[in-house]
Amino acid sequence: MLDPKKRRQHVNGPIVHRDIRSETTRTLTKAPQSPHAEPLETGDSHLENALSPLDIRSETHQRYSTEHSGNQDAVKHKDTGLFREPFSVRRVRKSQDNKLTAMLQVRNERGRYLEEVLDDLSEFVDEIVIVDDASTDGTPDICRAYPKVVRLEVLEKPLFAEEWRLRNALWQAAAGTSPDWLLSVDADELYSAEAKKAIRALINQDHSDWIAFRFYDMWGGRTHYREDDLWGLHRRHTASLVRYMPGYPYFYPQQNHHVPRLPLPCTVLPGISTELKVQHLGWSGSLEDRVRKYLRYKRIDPHGEWGSLEHYESILDPEPRLIPWKEEQ
Template sequence: MINKGRPLRKTSGNRLTAMMQVRNESGRYLEQVLEELSGFVDDIVIVDDASTDGTVRLCESFAKVTKLVTLEGSRFNREWELRRILWELAVSTDPDWLLSVDADEFYEEEAKREMRRLIDQDVYDWVAFRLYDFWGGTTHYREDEHWNIHTKHTRTLVRYLPQFYYFTPQMDHHVPRLPLSYAVLPGFLTELRVKHYGWALPPEALREKYDRYMELDPEGKWGSLEQYASILDENPRLVEWQERRRLGRPE
């Protein structure tokens, strides 16, 4: 139930809910992601897209997972529906802030330490991070004309405003993880980083992902055919990940 009497923007005591959608993540990175999230968020809500492995049992084993919805049939081909179901589940926890996380994303240590400071303020309503696509393993990220998302910022942390209008486009694939309407609200671009291990795979697994994209989007309606083809590059440009010292706090 939404608490209509609370202030819209608080400078302390904010409740942070992590939200994620999962499918067949057992044996990959999900357990480690949930362990890390449990250390700095208040709640975790999950929509399971009809997993056929032990993903649901794994999610249920974490106390911070306070809401878990398991779909009987996969909505993978209608991703906008998955996003809508997850959003409605997340806001039902009456959160102050929401953190959208994939089952293979890890916030660097400095980002986890700074999370409370980022949300306990009344100046901005969203935070965007630098997201790095690791490739072929967990030591290097990819950087070339097709894989450079880290040169921009990705909005993953948002304040929940109950009376605000939230809009998500009805796209079958590559749907923005959070409502696009946040773009009209004040935000903060941080240099804190997120490691994405979704592409930290051996060549045969990368080939499987390429085949899946081509099956789902053969005409490039939802994504770039050139980027899909680049998944199979034999010698992509990789940059070694460097851990860094603690950043100074912005003014």
């Protein structure tokens, strides 16, 4: 078990950094800063640039206060703008026998990476929940073939144009299976062997509520990842694993695209940033595949309302800076 008194510790090999914020189970009074210089990623770099930790915490507080106006016992806070955890929230922190549930949103994944991802997840999670965004290529049939897929919801109409609704539908579906921890996975992400080995020790503890990893954008294959001024997700930590607490005020920002993978209120909870690695294979295909993704981004966000136009254009860079991939630490 992790020693909550130590800031740096080892879990099956890789160094783990405790994010020391507050040991109380009811009130968070410190800004959710990572022990590293880089900010915590919630799954989308554009959102990180738009909202500081204080912004996120204030928005959480305002949303919950609005929903519970008139109930003075539901929320107790000072006039500081800091989020105070409601006393009505049931905190469930188990140090053993935690159920790990992976959740994925998918659409037209046949012939890509879905089967490999589901094979990978089946090795180390207990259950898998999937929301299919109105696929037309038989993707749901692939999902049904996996015994650990305990819930598959197939939408009749796609929600891709309103991604926050799709994220929320997935969260609600996963929460309905009584999980202890939720792992938010895209259909093109593979966790390293070290990450899969360490994950049980990471969740079977009672002091931290999210776990962050290093995500690498594999480029043009699986031997190299991209690193330059616009492509550096691996230089920060991305939280993709969170303890589920019934009654906690989870919600997503109402954005059509580039929505974070975890609800915003998760960022004010205490967590752990690890050096464990995850491969993102979305850019590892052919040049033609990357061009198709570039054209899709330009079509759905032509003015850069939800993302960076410079970042979109960099997809077509003929000579990107590539670094050899090494799975071990």
